[in-house]
Amino acid sequence: xxxxxxxxxxxxxxxxxxxxxxxxxxxxxxxxxxxxxxxxxxxxxxxxxxxxxxxxxxxxxxxxxxxxxxxxxxxxxxxxxxxxxxxxxxxxxxxxxxxxxxxxxxxxxxxxxxxxxxxxxxxxxxxxxxxxxxxxxxxxxxxxxxxxxxxxxxxxxxxxxxxxxxxxxxxxxxxxxxxxxxxxxxxxxxxxxxxxxxxxxxxxxxxxxxxxxxxxxxxxxxxxxxxxxxxxxxxxxxxxxxxxxxxxxxxxxxxxxxxxxxxxxxxxxxxxxxxxxxxxxxxxxxxxxxxxxxxxxxxxxxxxxxxxxxxxxxxxxxxxxxxxxxxxxxxxxxxxxxxxxxxxxxxxxxxxxxxxxxxxxxxxxxxxxxxxxxxxxxxxxxxxxxxxxxxxxxxxxxxxxxxx
Ligand code: NIG
Ligand code: FE
Numbered sequence: 073x074x075x076x077x078x079x080x081x082x083x084x085x086x087x088x089x090x091x092x093x094x095x096x097x098x099x100x101x102x103x104x105x106x107x108x109x110x111x112x113x114x115x116x117x118x119x120x121x122x123x124x125x126x127x128x129x130x131x132x133x134x135x136x137x138x139x140x141x142x143x144x145x146x147x148x149x150x151x152x153x154x155x156x157x158x159x160x161x162x163x164x165x166x167x168x169x170x171x172x173x174x175x176x177x178x179x180x181x182x183x184x185x186x187x188x189x190x191x192x193x194x195x196x197x198x199x200x201x202x203x204x205x206x207x208x209x210x211x212x213x214x215x216x217x218x219x220x221x222x223x224x225x226x227x228x229x230x231x232x233x234x235x236x237x238x239x240x241x242x243x244x245x246x247x248x249x250x251x252x253x254x255x256x257x258x259x260x261x262x263x264x265x266x267x268x269x270x271x272x273x274x275x276x277x278x279x280x281x282x283x284x285x286x287x288x289x290x291x292x293x294x295x296x297x298x299x300x301x302x303x304x305x306x307x308x309x310x311x312x313x314x315x316x317x318x319x320x321x322x323x324x325x326x327x328x329x330x331x332x333x334x335x336x337x338x339x340x341x342x343x344x345x346x347x348x349x350x351x352x353x354x355x356x357x358x359x360x361x362x363x364x365x366x367x368x369x370x371x372x373x374x375x376x377x378x379x380x381x382x383x384x385x386x387x388x389x390x391x392x393x394x395x396x397x398x399x400x401x402x403x404x405x406x407x408x409x410x411x412x413x414x415x416x417x418x419x420x421x422x423x424x425x426x427x428x429x430x431x432x433x434x435x436x437x438x439x440x441x442x443x444x445x446x447x448x449x450x451x452x453x454x455x456x457x458x459x460x461x462x463x464x465x466x467x468x469x470x471x472x473x474x475x476x
Pocket of ligand 1: 140169170173277305308353379381382383384385
């Protein structure tokens with residue numbers, strides 16, 4: 073054996089399918105790892121290396137299925153504007169918001185993007201995120217959308233995490249352009265992105281101040297024809313029925329859905345669409361929260377993501393996300409952990425490899441210093457993350473001491 077992580081209490085979902093609600097099993101003992109994969113759980117095995125997990129808990133590496141990495145620059149002035157009364161949509165419509173970040177991304181290089189975003193990926197790794205979605209959407213023309221997607225490709229070679237790329241050319245209509253004409257431009261971008269294999273998913277922001285239901289539907293249909301998997305930013309700011317439309321079109325997930333109508337929920341269940349909720353953004357924008365309980369009680373699997381981006385949410389910690397899920401979405405700690413690991417992996421299509429601590433899966437494991445499962449949402453400080461393993465390799469250990 074290459075590595076034994078010993079003396080653990082292990083909390084994990086099991087399987088390779090999204091779970092509506094939650095299902096967490098508890099094991100005790102060792103996790104034995106060879107060639108980056110979990111070989112057995114329970115009895116200790118002789119190994120080249122041992123990590124003593126005494127008094128610690130092991131959970132699967134967190135999967136963050138929705139981030140806006142890579143981006144460039146910051147928008148703290150907008151944050152203060154919002155704190156003092158302006159809304160997200162007002163700032164977006166007056167040429168700020170997403171457009172501010174687009175200007176900064178357009179005037180930077182791939183190397184600078186890689187440097188800047190490695191920093192965020194390092195923060196995330198220390199917080200236990202071992203796989204995540206990255207997306208474009210701050211280029212809004214072929215050259216700069218490709219720049220972002222190539223940045224993701226470069227980052228994927230240089231950081232330990234698994235990065236899954238999404239093309240979000242339809243994040244906003246570039247200023248001075250007509251929405252219909254820009255959609256046609258995006259169709260052309262799809263061809264290049266397909267031929268260079270730069271994205272697994274195509275996403276669209278269908279909302280007030282972004283794309284209409286009609287254009288968003290056209291785009292997702294076309295993307296599907298081109299062989300992309302599809303997903304959507306749906307009903308974050310306003311209720312327009314796009315969550316159920318995207319589900320009918322075959323979206324793997326519908327993301328945000330703060331304003332989804334109850335009558336749309338059966339469509340998500342029928343088409344096996346995952347509801348991807350991001351209470352971090354509700355918290356950051358001081359808006360309402362998605363109807364997580366209704367979705368779960370109707371049998372829709374829920375995944376949780378950060379939506380980490382420079383405008384609508386800058387919180388990346390999965391522990392803080394778990395706090396918001398329990399406290400504001402009314403999810404149980406068991407549902408929350410399932411939503412941040414297995415269900416999130418199902419959104420990204422990596423459920424055969426990660427998302428649970430099971431024989432055969434990759435050894436992506438977070439070691440937490442906590443007495444029980446509830447504790448991580450109750451005391452959501454990153455200080456409880458004691459170690460992070462990716463593919464069976466220790467990529468973070470918190471040994472920092474203070475001296476006084
Ligand atoms: O998911 N909703 C659209 N996009 C992001 C915000 C991006 C930004 O403000 O830069 C979101 O909230
Ligand atoms: Fe988003």
